[in-house]
Amino acid sequence: MASVFGKPRAGGGPQNAPLEVNLAILGRRGAGKSALTVKFLTRRFISEYDPNLEDTYSSEETVDHQPVHLRVMDTADLDTPRNCERYLNWAHAFLVVYSVDSRQSFEGSSSYLELLALHAKETQRSFPALLLGNKLDMAQYRQVTQAEGAALAGRFGCLFFEVSACLDFEHVQHVFHEAVREARRELEKNSLARPLFISEERAVHHQAPLTARHGLASCTFNTLSTTSLKEMPAVAQAKLVTVKSSRAQSKRKAPTLTLLKGFKIF
Ligand SMILES: Nc1nc2c(ncn2[C@@H]2O[C@H](COP(=O)(O)OP(=O)(O)OP(=O)(O)O)[C@@H](O)[C@H]2O)c(=O)[nH]1
Numbered sequence: 545m546a547s548v549f550g551k552p553r554a555g556g557g558p559q560n561a562p563l564e565v566n567l568a569i570l571g572r573r574g575a576g577k578s579a580l581t582v583k584f585l586t587r588r589f590i591s592e593y594d595p596n597l598e599d600t601y602s603s604e605e606t607v608d609h610q611p612v613h614l615r616v617m618d619t620a621d622l623d624t625p626r627n628c629e630r631y632l633n634w635a636h637a638f639l640v641v642y643s644v645d646s647r648q649s650f651e652g653s654s655s656y657l658e659l660l661a662l663h664a665k666e667t668q669r670s671f672p673a674l675l676l677g678n679k680l681d682m683a684q685y686r687q688v689t690q691a692e693g694a695a696l697a698g699r700f701g702c703l704f705f706e707v708s709a710c711l712d713f714e715h716v717q718h719v720f721h722e723a724v725r726e727a728r729r730e731l732e733k734n735s736l737a738r739p740l741f742i743s744e745e746r747a748v749h750h751q752a753p754l755t756a757r758h759g760l761a762s763c764t765f766n767t768l769s770t771t772s773l774k775e776m777p778a779v780a781q782a783k784l785v786t787v788k789s790s791r792a793q794s795k796r797k798a799p800t801l802t803l804l805k806g807f808k809i810f
Pocket residue numbers: 571572573574575576577578579580590591592593594595596619620621678679680681682707708709710711
């Protein structure tokens with residue numbers, strides 16, 4: 545589908561290697577990000593999670609008969625987007641989650657979509673996003689109608705689904721696989737369009753002027769300097785390394801992320 549989030553960005557691998565897709569799950573606390581992630585990975589609904597933990601999981605998937613190495617970052621922002629670059633510069637696609645029984649979480653999801661649109665504008669890249677109204681099993685306590693969810697998704701050019709982490713696994717799996725398809729479409733477009741580039745040394749680091757207006761003052765964006773672009777190494781030649789992400793504004797323990805050597809974390 546067409547995305548409003550600008551131009552595509554890096555990822556993918558050689559013909560026979562599994563497609564590499566990084567997926568970040570965003571949303572306000574309590575929306576059900578961890579429950580959906582765990583449901584997708586284990587087919588189980590587990591009702592309580594430590595809200596302070598942020599983890600990245602790997603899963604070998606087959607989507608449309610194609611092997612996919614999927615990494616899922618279950619983010620744990622506090623009440624608003626924070627230290628956003630850890631996922632903005634990492635993910636190929638985003639699942640933005642709210643809970644259908646919480647107006648507040650719906651408003652939070654709107655902030656995340658605005659953040660993604662802003663980041664796309666700043667970087668001139670594309671970021672497929674899917675909007676998910678979770679806790680469909682709680683529909684009798686709805687504070688957000690399906691039409692409102694669809695309208696918000698329409699405003700940002702996203703796919704929209706209502707799901708439940710405690711109902712059927714197949715529906716949750718379908719949504720994650722749709723995110724992979726969206727990411728794959730962008731990656732294919734990108735590989736047809738031009739070689740992949742990454743900032744070598746001098747990223748121009750500035751505060752995006754719109755962030756304050758969107759209440760996203762804690763998020764800064766790194767815009768790539770055109771004078772310091774370098775072709776990204778082929779994924780097949782990259783080694784797997786373990787790195788720690790910056791936890792400057794978080795009280796949580798640093799998560800361990802497995803990233804491809806040659807990628808730079810801004
Ligand atoms: N009924 C119902 N409860 C859910 C569903 N998904 C999550 N929950 C519950 O909602 C609460 C919050 O779920 P989490 O998965 O921890 O939410 P989160 O978005 O990861 O929240 P943080 O970790 O605080 O960022 C937990 O008590 C879950 O059991 C769902 O689909 N239906």
